[in-house]
Amino acid sequence: MLISQIINGLSSAGLLLLAALGAVIIFGNMGIINLAHGDLIMTGAYTTVFFSEQGIPFGVCVVLSFITAAVVGLLIEITVIRRFYGQLNNTLLASYAVSIILGQSAKLIFGPATRTIPPAIAGSLVIGGVYIPYYNILIVAIALLTAFLTWALLYRTTLGLKIRAISQNRRMTECLRVDTAKIDTFTFALGSGLAGVAGAVIVPARVATPLMGASYLLDSFITVVVGGFDSLLGAGASAALISEFTSVLGGFVSEVAAKIILLLLVIVLIRFRPRGLFAKEGR
Amino acid sequence: MSTAEKALILRAEDISASYNKSRVINGVSFELRYGDKLALLGRNGVGKTTLLCCIMGIVKLDGGAIQFFNERKTRFSAYEISSLGVAYVPQGREIFADFTVRQNLEFGGVTLNKFDMRARFEMALEYFPALREHLSRKGGVLSGGQQQQLAIARALMSGPRLLLLDEPTEGIQPNIVAEIAEILNRVHREMHLPMILVEQNLKFAFRVANRYAVMQKGAIAASGAGAELPGEVIDKYLTV
Numbered sequence: 063m064l065i066s067q068i069i070n071g072l073s074s075a076g077l078l079l080l081a082a083l084g085a086v087i088i089f090g091n092m093g094i095i096n097l098a099h100g101d102l103i104m105t106g107a108y109t110t111v112f113f114s115e116q117g118i119p120f121g122v123c124v125v126l127s128f129i130t131a132a133v134v135g136l137l138i139e140i141t142v143i144r145r146f147y148g149q150l151n152n153t154l155l156a157s158y159a160v161s162i163i164l165g166q167s168a169k170l171i172f173g174p175a176t177r178t179i180p181p182a183i184a185g186s187l188v189i190g191g192v193y194i195p196y197y198n199i200l201i202v203a204i205a206l207l208t209a210f211l212t213w214a215l216l217y218r219t220t221l222g223l224k225i226r227a228i229s230q231n232r233r234m235t236e237c238l239r240v241d242t243a244k245i246d247t248f249t250f251a252l253g254s255g256l257a258g259v260a261g262a263v264i265v266p267a268r269v270a271t272p273l274m275g276a277s278y279l280l281d282s283f284i285t286v287v288v289g290g291f292d293s294l295l296g297a298g299a300s301a302a303l304i305s306e307f308t309s310v311l312g313g314f315v316s317e318v319a320a321k322i323i324l325l326l327l328v329i330v331l332i333r334f335r336p337r338g339l340f341a342k343e344g345r
Numbered sequence: 346m347s348t349a350e351k352a353l354i355l356r357a358e359d360i361s362a363s364y365n366k367s368r369v370i371n372g373v374s375f376e377l378r379y380g381d382k383l384a385l386l387g388r389n390g391v392g393k394t395t396l397l398c399c400i401m402g403i404v405k406l407d408g409g410a411i412q413f414f415n416e417r418k419t420r421f422s423a424y425e426i427s428s429l430g431v432a433y434v435p436q437g438r439e440i441f442a443d444f445t446v447r448q449n450l451e452f453g454g455v456t457l458n459k460f461d462m463r464a465r466f467e468m469a470l471e472y473f474p475a476l477r478e479h480l481s482r483k484g485g486v487l488s489g490g491q492q493q494q495l496a497i498a499r500a501l502m503s504g505p506r507l508l509l510l511d512e513p514t515e516g517i518q519p520n521i522v523a524e525i526a527e528i529l530n531r532v533h534r535e536m537h538l539p540m541i542l543v544e545q546n547l548k549f550a551f552r553v554a555n556r557y558a559v560m561q562k563g564a565i566a567a568s569g570a571g572a573e574l575p576g577e578v579i580d581k582y583l584t585v
Binding site (some may be wrong): 143220224226230231233234236237238239240241242243297 | 399403422423424426427428432433435439440441443444448451452453454455500503
């Protein structure tokens with residue numbers, strides 16, 4: 063049973079990592095707490111439901127979910143967020159309003175009922191009597207691939223260098239011929255697109271609902287807080303830690319009790335390591 | 346050729362600026378022409394750094410205009426000004442602590458193509474050879490003097506048409522100060538790069554500059570050309 067819980071935890075870690083990646087990009091690099099992050103995950107989920115129902119293959123649906131959520135993110139940044147840079151309270155309020163608008167729009171378009179699609183790959187791998195659904199393996203693979211591509215963009219391209227420069231010193235970056243407003247828009251769209259990928263991958267494993275954003279928002283931010291605000295590696299480690307913790311503990315106590323214990327531990331962590339377990343020192 | 350005949354680099358026209366409704370720059374006008382190395386002098390808090398920030402587009406103007414080369418501007422951002430060819434070495438250096446020395450330098454020329462980047466990179470290291478052995482170290486672990494050299498080298502990477510330097514000797518040991526003065530003079534000689542230098546260290550300022558402007562209460566109180574300041578200007582505006 064313990065092995066089964068650990069393996070389940072890995073696929074949850076994949077989902078959690080995907081959900082948190084966009085938040086790490088937007089919060090870690092731009093310092094914005096985007097309360098509409100969960101609704102961008104929902105946008106990705108419904109995009110995959112919509113295109114999958116048109117017979118589009120799952121892999122293409124994931125890409126379309128990225129594009130759709132990125133375009134929605136782009137519009138949010140241009141119309142709302144860019145007016146409130148450096149104003150934490152206003153950003154929180156504005157992004158909360160956007161979250162409500164997105165959730166209610168999804169309700170109007172898709173109705174209040176839950177929607178889902180079958181997993182892209184059916185069947186399970188059986189190892190020593192433990193069943194591992196192939197889709198769970200796919201989730202972990204997509205999460206690792208997405209995390210690697212994000213890392214490569216941030217650490218191996220000029221664009222990534224600009225994004226990281228802004229996160230260190232916006233004013234100086236602007237003084238070095240970088241149009242920081244354009245980079246901000248791109249970064250926000252990228253983070254939103256990554257949330258869309260999370261939504262696409264979540265849907266076959268769970269369900270899409272118009273108000274699903276709230277719970278994924280919480281999960282994403284817990285992952286970011288535990289891992290460190292600006293660390294991709296931290297987000298991965300944190301996703302694995304949290305998922306394994308709740309999955310294994312959930313085998314002994316109820317899932318709700320496991321989550322409560324997790325939240326209590328996160329509060330203790332914030333007290334002693336407010337920048338997370340894997341944050342860069344001295345920033 | 347007289348100064349008036351030389352090409353105009355920058356003209357500040359009656360500019361003013363404020364912090365939180367408190368006027369810091371008050372009707373400043375001056376010109377900078379090709380070949381000029383202007384030292385902005387004055388006691389602490391008279392507005393020298395703010396004036397440099399106004400020129401760079403970091404602090405918005407309340408009034409007046411600045412002409413850069415052939416473009417006259419009243420509202421502008423740091424991105425626009427840097428794109429015109431103005432490079433800035435800020436007080437405190439502001440190098441990217443998480444980037445390596447190589448990344449800091451390359452970021453200075455982030456808009457260049459690969460060929461130009463390589464050429465400028467080698468040029469920057471020729472001016473500051475001490476940086477060569479630190480290329481793979483993080484900028485944040487360098488000494489103050491090394492960081493200052495890196496900040497100037499980064500500014501030169503873009504091939505600027507005007508260099509602004511804010512207290513480049515602050516917190517730097519004397520032998521490095523002398524070295525920086527020599528390098529700035531060499532840069533000016535070889536690249537014909539006009540400079541505006543905010544400085545408290547008068548000896549350094551006049552080792553580099555060929556013109557001076559002394560500020561008092563957000564305005565220019567005295568200005569002139571030459572290798573040293575008249576005694577009465579020092580007594581009136583610079584002695585504490």
